[in-house]
Amino acid sequence: MNTKYWTLNPAQLIVSVFALCALAGTVLLKLPIATEKGVSWIDAAFISTSAITVTGLASVDPGSTFTLFGEIVLMFLMQIGGIGVMCYAVLIYVLIGKRIKFKERLLIQQALNQNSLGGVIKLARSVLIYSFVIEAAAALLLSIRLVPEYGFGQGLYYSLFHSISAFNNAGLALWSDGLMGFVGDPVMNIVITMLFIFGGLGFTVIADLIYAKRFRQLSLHSKMMITGTFVINIVAMFVIFFLEYNNEGTLAPLSLWEKAAASYFQGVSPRTAGFNTVDISAIEDPTAFFMMMLMFIGAGSTSTGGGIKLTTFLILLLAAITFIRGKKDTVIFRKRLQETTIMKALAIAVTSLIFICMAIFLLTIFEERDFLPLAFEVISAFGTVGLSMGVTPELSVIGKLIIMFIMFLGNIGPLTLAYTLAKPDQQKIRYPQEDVLTG
Template sequence: MKRGIINLNPSQLLILVFAVFISLGTILLKLPFATTESIRWIDALFTATSAMTVTGLVVVDTGTAYTLFGEIVIASLIQVGGLGIMSFAVLIYMMLGKKIGIKERLVVQQALNQTSLGGVIQLVKNLFIFSIIIEFIAMAFLSVRWVPELGWGKGLYNSFFHAISAFNNAGFALWPDSLMGYVGDPVVNIVITFLFIIGGIGFTVLSDLWYKKEFKKMSLHSKMMVVGTFVINIVAMLIIFVLEYSNPNTLGGLNSIGEKLWASYFQAVTPRTAGFNTLDIAGLEESTIFLFLLLMFIGAGSASTGGGIKLTTFLVILFSVITFLKGKENIVLGRRSISLTVVLRSLAISTIALFFICFAIFILNITEDAPFLMVVFEVISAFGTVGLSMGLTGSLTFIGKFVIIFIMFVGKLGPLTLAFSLANPEKAKVKYPNEEILTG
């Protein structure tokens, strides 16, 4: 048995470890003292998977269905899933003074989506230090808002839970309506969005920002993430503000222009795998829902707590198309060329992702009694590990829950990780002549 585990490739080992932790979380959440009332095994599995994959979709209300123990289990799964199981394993190894071999480094490289082994252990160290500091600072700021309202015990606990949930892009909230009660609250809006934007931009980018200081000295990946995140968030905010301004179910029902701006900003950044909401998602215009679908599919950054195909993957494909239309052969960004390998990997990620999404939509359209748009939204939200829903999650059938569990699992680990776990890629030893194929 030991030999079999050792012979697993990094992708297979990562999947196995994730499955083990989800199973453990399911058992803990099914314990009598973890819930206020008995829940089914499928619901415990769904919650454990949603927490471990930092998605945030829930079939039972987190704040009322689970006891303090159950909520702490959920928060622990979120932290482990968000920062990475193998990152915790490396930390334990270092604390025990054990040497971290090439096998462990390969798995950490796979878990953090790094292109090389160099610096992965230092990245893990920085990741933990930064995460703990940020979460405690955020907890302090949220406490200033929630302690006066909820009291010391509940105020501190809510601040602690939501700081972990937000930084790890999980979207789990202790209120049934998420954060709709704080739609115009500056403190909650700023702290929560800051947490999931920082968590979703990617740990390699944060490390680059910390050490390089100056933007021009940063890597091309970091520059693409910083500029891309800023542009896509601002554009999304303006579009949502315009589309929803007169909608009585969303912005139209708010009293002041300030609340409308806060709500537009929050809803613009939350589809990037965060999962919190301050407006009723089901009440959004269909055009806004379509924008959400695009944002959720794109997702956050590589080596982040978020999901989706990743922003850089989307940008590489976009610039590939622009380069082709211009009649050029090489993709050049910031005086740097993008290799064909990166382009092919981006296309593979997007294609496999679309395959899984289409498969899930097809099955749910058979098993669920729900509008097509609602089904599509649920599936893409699960794949992007976003956690937003138009109201379908709670009424999913048994098969529907299993499909969403699987899609959340794929979305967190990444479609390529799953593909590599099943395949055994080998470099071709023979090169064949080229031949043109008609396309378009």
Template sequence: MVNLFKKRGNLIKLHPAQILAIGFAILILIGTFLLMLPFSTYEEGRGLHFIDALFEATSAVCVTGLAVVDTGTTFTLFGQIVLLFLIQIGGWGFMTTGILMFIILGKKIGLKERLLLQDSLNLFTLSGVVKLVRRIITITLIVEILGAIFLAIRWSNEMTVGKAIYYGIFHSISAFNNAGFGLESDSLSKWVGDPTVNIVITMLFIIGGIGFTVILELWQKRSLRRLSLHSKVALLMTLILNVVGFLIILVAEFNNPHTIGKLSLDDKLWASYFQGVVPRTAGFNTIDIGQMTQSSLVFMMALMFIGASSGSTGGGIKVTTFAIIMLAFWTVVTNREDVNIFRRRISWRLVNKSLSIGVTAIIFIFTIFFLLTFTEHASMSKILFETISAFGTVGLSAGLTGDLSPIGRILITILMFIGRIGPLTMAFALMSNRPESKVRYAEEKILIG
């Protein structure tokens, strides 16, 4: 427990999960206010309505990318810069940003802040958390600057230099943080077969989605054998899901005239690659999502639910969580006692936590999906796709976002918030004030299966 502040001599105690949730909520409200300012939008000098501004701010802070208005034509330069700051802070996490402010101001970082940072980044220990923050900031700036340079050079062939530089910066920050916000109405569809745009954008969100701890281990150890079990599992699952995603989309969409059916073979490969890896919480698209086959959409929903790696800028239940659940399933059906991978044993406590994350995520998704079936006049598949996209902080849409009712926008906003801070963290935030029971009852069996 963390002592947040004192009131009349009594300590008001908040769980780290509650502080993280409150911190993100405050950041979202600040962003909402800024986007409501008259000079944030072009439309007759008026800012966004509250619900729309709340939706956009939540989508930016939660690095989702779902949008109820067109980013490039609705927001002024000021409004777009506000979105960029919200995306960057949301990608880092507000605690990482807070520690950065402490470092800049030269203030001492106490145990409370270290505990919050540990909880925010899902770290095992408190050791070296401040040094980790410095390295996270450094990695982010280096990768985003390189991405912006490559994109600006590419786009300078078809835009003015100033516009190309701005486009490069905006899309680099958006991609690395897995946000998916773009300045074109059709996202990146203009460059569906462009190698530079496809490679740079995907590398940015794949690196951002691997997780900062994995990136640092790769940099420091420079040997796959010396990596921790977490990094090995994260990298292996990322590779498997990306390859399978590419192949499934290629097969399912190959003859679809509304997506890649009419493209050349090279463009089909680029489009399939991009759309196969993007559901891992990135949110960009180079083909029309609403025109994709049902098979592709169903598979993309599975990828969005799984998400990126723990401690990354992405969402979902996380690839390591999914890997542990699958390993536990294999252990049970093969009648083994231990969950093993890479000659290492995973504790059943960690397995139970992974299962809890998966179940909690399903409960939140089903609840919002069920409520949306009352408020939205759309097909079940579109509603479910939108729901999972919001939870996974992906930002892909089958065409429903702009048509959401006011209540639907609030429900999706809530789910984006839950998806960003994590389903289990949200559950802790809601339930952590309950006293811990000291009673242990007699064991009895229940028939299952």
């Protein structure tokens, strides 16, 4: 990373690097050695973008389309996309003994979505260590279930692939029906969900949990993420259980244990991972809409998931409650939120809604499908979730390009994209204030 030749700001460079990784993945997946019977350029580009943005939407079946080489390419793309290019750059610098300068630190700060430069190198190192340790441990646990069924070599490989896919919240599976074959399997349900829940909490929260001895010693961000994740997952589990209980296409044919396991799995999956143990195309309309809300909220900052982020949603909710109650300060856990934090959360939510609405509008023009599946697909792409109601393989080229852009947007964040296009504007004039009628 020679800063002498840089002309891009950190946001622009991060976007450029991710775009180049997606392009490199497309070329590698297009190689004859990567596929069983070949794949079109648009499908290679689509699944490469899906892997690098850790989304999981697939226009072709990864397990039957790609060879071992192609699947390994997907694993590397998911790992780079989930952990972050800049974290690997830190690893390279450490290994070769080079000093990380100020501009590189700015890039790492932007990539890890940190508010200050302090501790970003330590955090980047921690991200790599935690990721590799968790993925390796989970792969061993999954091998307990998969090695007896698929043999030692293939069982270990399947365990590693799905461990990486789950922890990085990518949602790509090597089975054509996702994880529907493991709907009641305790090992697969527990290990896979724990992987993407931890991945969705964010690396700062994981580090905080390791070093803090008590809950009150955690940072405000960690407290909000842990509490919010616990509450929203419990609510989601029960909502899906009651909405889908009598649905013959999902929960109705299952035993009570399998109903509970499937409800838990699909309750925690939409905000982060995108794995499925039931047929998503068969879910009821209310369930689809509820999942869309979960996908829009997303995971945590500095996590491997997308969406507007859980803390953003909580900040907006708390700010609205504060305004309704006629109070001045937005307070949580006896801490006051800054106005700039609330404004940033509002900017993220509004910008995200604008892009989502534009994408849905365009898809309704170019795709001859019902509105709900198209809207579900767009929000799944934005949340980098990967759940689909069966729309992805049938999209036109234009439709796939739209979804690719939304996946990219959901991974880098709408504000990061805005920073790449906007020029810094130093406001030199302050205009008079006047009230506007609202509500």
